[in-house]
Amino acid sequence: MAIKTVKGRRVWDSRGNPTVEVDVILESGALGRTIAPAGASRGTREAIDLRDGGQALRGKGVERALANVNGPIAAALTGLEVADQAAADRAILGLDASPLKETIGGNAAVAASLAVLHAAAAEAGKPLWRHVADHYGREASLPLPEIQIFGGGAHAGRRVDIQDFMIMVPGAKDFDEVMEVTNAVYFAAGDIMAARGKLAGVADEGGWWPSFDSNEEALETLVTAIEKAGEKPGERLVISLDIAASEFGKDGEYHLALENRALDSSALIDMLGAWLDAYPIVSIEDPLGEDDPDGMAEFTRRFGDRVQIIGDDFLVTNAGLVERAAAAGACNAVLLKVNQAGTVSESIETFRAAQAAGWGCVVSARSGETEDVSISHLATGLGCGQLKVGSFQRSERMAKWNECLRIQDKLGAERFVRGKPLEASWWGKKRKG
Ligand code: PGA
């Protein structure tokens, strides 16, 4: 079925910033609609969102991006067969010779590309996850969530240096159990903060505001919350961190503002290694900066057989960077953010590169999100195993978890991956005995 109309409109994200929504309408009348998300701790090599600059809307206007959707992107997509995602993405890419999509805008590109995918699913009469599984020859499965309890870094005015303190519940039998356990831990953490007089609302992704005196206090509080929730850390649930080290480090020099401490690469590796020994951490994202490939390789050499090491800013959903990192022995998993790449097809290429390397893959939201639930479907349809959405509060986060529950109703609870994605970690080895 041919694409008839492509229409962009300005809508607003979870931080109150303008963003791009795209409708792709087919000759049959079928509709695909997506909203572009927006990051705050962005990698320097990811697709660049086109913003208007100037005084209005704090420079964050998207009129130029919308003009690109309604002009050149609409012209390039109109008449194309919607089921040919690769051709649609080639048409979008053909409009922009710049490596980071600053001409057409990453926000314009990602919303258009994903809207084509949605329209193809609608035309086929399938939910998006089923269309993704069929189109890319994958077996659908419900992902294991990473859920934030405390938010820090760029999502909390740099109140603490580390960005995400999260839990995973690999011992859960289904998605409902993950939600129940998370509810218990999330509110136990809130109660502890309240009792200490440190409850101060939530950060950008819904995690409790990190009113801590050190980064490690956040970890200790998380363990206390897990125990207060009646869980034994390291049994049914484990801890996951996003260090987002590029946010506080450059050229192998890291500065922990909260503790007023400067660390070189190897000191940071030692500090994180000590945390891996002291806490039930099973996954760690961007432990070193995006410009520190040697540090990342060294970290992976030392700890890669124990924990999942995810590249986010380090790999920016780029297949070539995944291949290069795999060859260098840096990381063993990739974070998949469609708007870092810019199109669905490039994201699939990155997923395949990760698969070829024998790596894990975590589909991820951005810190600026909306009611759009595409990523719940993408993670399920690709059967990639893991999904990172932020915390357990604020509807732009809960919408994604709730959509997984709806998908589970269709797919069956037995298609929840449980702890499988963490089999290679110490947790999986311990489970196997
Ligand atoms: P961002 O952060 O969306 O603000 O870039 C998310 C992450 O680092 O995982």
Ligand code: ZN
């Ligand atoms: Zn990250």
